[in-house]
Amino acid sequence: MKTIKDLDPSLIEDLKSQLRGKVVLPSSSNYDETRKVYNGMIDKKPGLFVMCVDVADVIAAVNFGRVNNLEIAVRGGGHNGGGLGLCNDGLVIDLSGIKFVRVDTSKNTVRVGGGNLWGEVDHATHPFGLVIPAGIISTTGVGGLTLGGGVGYLSRKFGLTIDNLLEADMVLADGSFVTVNATQHPDLFWAIRGGGGNYGIVTAFKFQAHPLKTVIGGPTFWPIEQTEAIMAWFDSFIHKAPEDLNGFIATLVVPGPPFPEHLHNKQFCGIVWCYTGDPDKFEKVFAPVREQQPFFEHVGEMPYPAIQTLFDGMMPPGLQWYWRADFYNEIQPEAASQHKKFGSEIPTPLSQMHMYPISGAASKPSKEDTPWAYRDAKYAGVIVGVDPSPSNASKITDWCKAYWDALHPYSSGGAYSNFMMDEGQERVKASYKHNYARLAEIKQKYDPNNLFHVNQNIAPKAG
Incomplete structure (x- = not known):
């Protein structure tokens, strides 16, 4: 492959x-700011950014990269843990200028630009x-979140983000433009x-939206010493609970405000709840949680955007991040023991482990309905080492790797691919299981030369 330095400047x-x-080049005054992504541990130096503002820009950028045999990365929100929205010396096609949100209240559908952030959609x-x-x-x-699956607060009630995707506009590797849905491609x-x-660059998404204005949510904490008991209870409770109730379980340190001072810098087993049902029924649904006598509870009614931004202040862009992840069919006692051990050894206040339930609406599609092959798993788990200081990069990485091991x-x-770093082809194949072969065939049809390979790559099926 060529680098930007190999090209005639006239091109x-x-x-x-x-x-x-x-266009942003290494000589541009805003180059260093432009190459920043959410994970401050990523320090890649692209040769050229194309800051797209419409589909025509994306087509021109794709054609330029393909014709000149450049490495191409595609950046939307820049949250990818492994920094796969950037590449060294190649071309970055940046979608952050393609932003719009159009709500159709007649059908409760929403069209969203390829460069939007979720907070803008919620707004x-x-x-x-x-x-x-x-x-x-x-x-x-x-x-990035949509194309990888989309696990979050509403998964048990409304499914994954991909279960609510109706249509997408795409620029393909050959520079052509297509709209894809259940009947077109x-x-x-x-x-x-x-x-x-x-498979291409999505410039617009069309989603099915759902009526919901407010939720009842927030965290409950137990001392880390109770991890094994709380995890055993949670594993038996959450998948049988009404789909209106969701919660992800975590090992964590309370880093500081807005939490009360007596919690600061202490390790906990926590569950962050989100209830979407009738507020009058909440107390009955939540009673089994209170029976576990949490050490701390801060659960209340709030607008949905408020729960989506609950952790934004603690997790601003630019922190050092290291990620490891797996799916789990249950929380075994031996695993809970390891959670207690490593939860007691969290190296920095922002480092933590989360396990997101895959049940309710998220488990209803079959393992073949979408590429998301682990519909029968009970949890998408992730461990993240997080800290503001580059001097702690090895500390958070070592803890994360040991916890995962x-x-x-x-x-x-x-x-879950959105929780993975750049971990190689075997991990990608393991994450798609029986769906990988079909994905490789479709890759061969639409991107036979693997132009779009700076990602959790699915190699084209050999002819």
Whole structure:
């Protein structure tokens, strides 16, 4: 592959003339700011950014990268843990200028730009009393989260984000533009609902939204010493609970405000709840939680966007992040023992472990309905080492790896792709299981030369 340095400068000037958006080069004054992503541990140096503002810009950028044999990365919200929205010395096609949210209240559908963040979507849908299932941080990009699956507060009630995707506009590797849905390019529509950015660049999404204005939610904490008992109870409770109740279980340290001072810098086993049902029935539904006598509870009614932004302040862009993940069929006692051990050894206040339930609406599609092969798993688990200081990068990485090594024998194999770093082809295959072969065939049809490979890559099936 060529690098940008190998190109005649006149080619870049010609590209500029085809764009409404801007080009950012290493010589540009805003280059270092432009190459920042959510994970401060990522320090890649692209040769060229194309800051797209419309579909025509994306087409021009794709054609430029393909014709000149450049490495291409695609960046939406920039949240990817492994920094797969960037590449060294190649071309980054940046979608952050393609932003719009259009709500159709006649059908409760929402069209969203490929560069939008979820907080922007929530801002637009909330006045209409509508939600689209997403994650738990509002600064996450719509594109990356959706294409990988989309696990979050509303998964048990409304399914994964991909279960609510109706249509997408895409620019393919050959520079062509297509709209995909259940009747137009249905094979490609199947592939993008979990298959990541392997198949093209999505410039617009169309989602089914659901009526929901407020939720009852927030955290409950127990001392880390109670981890084994709380995890055993949670494992027996959450999957049988009404679908209106969701909660993800965590090992964590309370880092500081807005939590009360007596909790600061202490380790806990926590559950963050989100209830979408009738407020009058909440006390009855939540009674089994209170029977576990949490050490701390801060659960109350709030607008849906408020729970989506609950952790934004503690997790601003630019922190050091290291991720490891797996799916789990249950929380075995031996695994809970490891959670207690490593939860007691959390190296920095922001490092933590989460396990998100995959039940209720999220478990109803079959393992073949979308590429998301672990519909029968009970949890998508993730361990994150997080800290502001680069000097702690090895500390958080070592803890994260050791925690993962201890838990992996109790896992069901692969991992939710949005929770993975750049971990290689075998981990990707394990994460798609029986769906990988079909994904590879569709990749061969739409991107036979693997132009879009800076991702959790699915290699084209050999002819």
